[in-house]
Amino acid sequence: MLKTRKKLLLYFFAALITISSAGGYFYMEEETSEYEKAISRIEYQLGYSEVYSAKNSKTAKEVQTVSSDSKTVYLTFDDGPSPRTLEILDILKEYNIKATFFVLSDEKESSKEIVKKIYDEGHAIGVHSASHNYETIYKSVDHFLKDFEICFEYIKDIIGEAPGIFRFPGGSVNSYNKDICKELTDEMIRRGFTYFDWNVSSDDAVKGYTEESIYNNVINGCKKHSTSVVLMHDSSPKKATVAALKRIIPELIEQGYTFDRLDESAQPTIFRID
Numbered sequence: 001m002l003k004t005r006k007k008l009l010l011y012f013f014a015a016l017i018t019i020s021s022a023g024g025y026f027y028m029e030e031e032t033s034e035y036e037k038a039i040s041r042i043e044y045q046l047g048y049s050e051v052y053s054a055k056n057s058k059t060a061k062e063v064q065t066v067s068s069d070s071k072t073v074y075l076t077f078d079d080g081p082s083p084r085t086l087e088i089l090d091i092l093k094e095y096n097i098k099a100t101f102f103v104l105s106d107e108k109e110s111s112k113e114i115v116k117k118i119y120d121e122g123h124a125i126g127v128h129s130a131s132h133n134y135e136t137i138y139k140s141v142d143h144f145l146k147d148f149e150i151c152f153e154y155i156k157d158i159i160g161e162a163p164g165i166f167r168f169p170g171g172s173v174n175s176y177n178k179d180i181c182k183e184l185t186d187e188m189i190r191r192g193f194t195y196f197d198w199n200v201s202s203d204d205a206v207k208g209y210t211e212e213s214i215y216n217n218v219i220n221g222c223k224k225h226s227t228s229v230v231l232m233h234d235s236s237p238k239k240a241t242v243a244a245l246k247r248i249i250p251e252l253i254e255q256g257y258t259f260d261r262l263d264e265s266a267q268p269t270i271f272r273i274d
């Protein structure tokens with residue numbers, strides 16, 4: 001008897017909770033709109049093609065806590081492939097060093113061969129861009145993803161592997177994307193991609209650069225970090241970068257640095273979004 005009464009009492013409270021929470025859903029204006037927002041967010045995400053999601057999904061937190069070795073230099077080259085890429089590959093081979101190339105999806109056969117060569121020689125390849133047009137790609141998350149997908153598929157077709165890392169043109173936070181950078185970086189992490197900015201810039205894209213300025217920027221920059229991600233460029237005009245690299249590598253070796261290529265397990269060097 002007591003048991004039944006207890007049960008009844010439980011049912012009563014359960015019903016009371018159900019009614020009050022239902023009331024909350026139906027009558028509390030704020031909760032309804034939050035719910036609608038969540039639904040529209042999900043629909044928004046489902047609208048994207050999932051074919052170019054990276055295979056290893058990681059949450060933002062996991063990405064941030066991966067550990068790293070000390071005194072490691074990650075040389076990274078953006079905006080190739082070009083004839084400069086081949087020269088850089090030769091230098092890297094001479095010192096038996098691995099590096100990372102964030103490429104543009106140039107459709108020329110000779111460019112595709114260079115991308116294949118980068119891969120065959122054991123370097124890392126990441127997505128950079130198809131158009132490299134800041135004004136277009138940073139109009140919206142959708143605009144960015146459309147451009148990204150072209151370059152992603154391009155690399156995948158050539159090397160037979162889905163690239164899991166990328167670099168935002170101009171870095172993850174720049175004057176073109178400040179309105180969407182939080183939404184954009186969240187979306188790319190949600191898809192399982194890892195992006196890398198840099199903490200040492202060779203400034204070989206800054207007006208007036210010389211072989212000497214590139215050399216000094218990299219050597220002095222690496223002194224400030226135990227793990228350096230160095231931004232350089234391997235587009236066609238960057239002859240000074242190639243010349244500087246010939247001096248940078250032996251100097252850093254002499255100073256005890258080791259070199260590595262970036263992958264999803266490297267600690268991402270990323271710009272802060274404020």
Ligand SMILES: [Zn+2]
Pocket residue numbers: 078079128132169170
């Ligand atoms: Zn670039």
